[in-house]
Amino acid sequence: MDVIINMLRNHYQDIAAVFLFVIGMTNLLLQQNLIKKIIGLDIMDSAIYLFLASKGYIAGRTAPIVVDGITDVERYINPIPAGLVLTGIVVSVSVSALMMALTICLYREYHTLNLDEIMMKIRKEED
Amino acid sequence: MSKPNPNYKGSFWEHLAKWLRGEYDPVKGRLETKAVAKKTAGKEEMQSFDQSIQKIGKYDMRMFEEGIDRQVGRYRVVYRILSVVTVVFLISLLLWTVSYMPNFGDPNAPTNNEVSQRYIEKGMEEMGTVNIVTGMILGYRAFDTFGETCVLFVASCCVLFLLRVDREDDPQSAAVEEMNDRHFEPRNDTILQKVANFLVPLILIFGIYVVLNGHLSPGGGFSGGAIMASGAILYLTAYGFKKTHRFLNEKVVDAMKAGALILYSFAITYFLYTGANQLHSIFGPGTPGNILSAGLIVFLNIFVGVEVACTMYTFYTLFRRGGI
């Protein structure tokens, strides 16, 4: 029991990232609806960004914006994960926009959002 | 020397060898979803097929109980069980890994090494930016950010390929798009227009502020561009395409999108043409804290902001009616 409480206190952001990642993954695997699959992928993206940013946080220090000209390492958190995640967020939007465009094209062709029905119709066309 | 196996043909090992060579697919014809309806050509048959598909959609849970297609049902059960097993395995593996990580907020974690120390201690001096993150992504790593900007440009091109409707070559589908657009976006909504009158200038000015102060305060090209794009989208929703075209038509957006990318690439590679003798900007860092400091970073922020804003606006218009 102590182990679990210790782990919860010391790693709660990481555990949240793990759970969000797994929820997104389950969405991606088990949902039939294409739009819900896209939302699941976005949740997975957010989980990874949360994990990265929580690695850069240092307790008791402030955001990496220089105040009063003090450039001391002891004062600011690690700026590298923030820089990585900042560009990643914008790129993930363009990825989901591309997937939504593909979804619209599929719907125009097969008139359904359900992946199984789309697969059945494709097989029907092949036969 | 091993003897040749008399029962080799049709055995497990033969299949394995064939599978390794790529001649045999173990799941082919067994675990695939198959069409339900009979094989006859014509429109009638397609209709009955559609009906059966709708039935399957309605009684999705009861589908394999009724035994419409046993193999599909078996495949689905196996798939579900396997994915649950994968997820449980994944969650235990990840939690086990997390328990060995350094604690949250630990100053001695291996991620806080000399690289971040160097960025914090020398960033303001060398790049002239108060915001260390901006100094990092647009100063030290400007080439990296150029790649990200290119990703945005390529994504907008791909969506253009997929969703664009040509208004001159294909007037029929353009008319359909136009009709749908009118049907679902009511024009001349008084409340929306009054609110937009008040909000659009505020949003645009806040976006420009965030872009121009990227080196002094939180924000920068990426967030400011998205804010400006949402302002433009609000104006478009309230007033429609005719009024927006007076200042933001296809030519302007395309020119801004390509021009920002080209200017960015020149701004970060000009030293290659002057003898590759410096990595610092021509203007020098200036006085940190002034709006015109930090050398090229102000201009790079503006280019990135314009690129992001135009990409988001293009996405919106393409999704809405297949063209700006």
Add this chain to the structure above:
Amino acid sequence: MITFSMVLIVFLIICALGVSFSRDLLISIAIYMAFSLIMSINWLILESPDLAITEAAVGAGVTSILFFITLKKIHSIRTTAEEEKKDE
């Protein structure tokens, strides 16, 4: 502060589960919007204001608008197809 961020994390997980279990697509997109907003508050707690402002503008703003417009587009395609069927 730890309590507040724990509450935020619980909200995040509830939102992620709500997206998976809601029947209506419109509702799940609205829940995803709430997810992005809670995430942007969480970035502030992690001392990254750059990320907070980007997530609020991009995640809660532009992505949700794109999702809504996709849904509208799909709806309009369905309506057009039904009208064509009626004409026949």
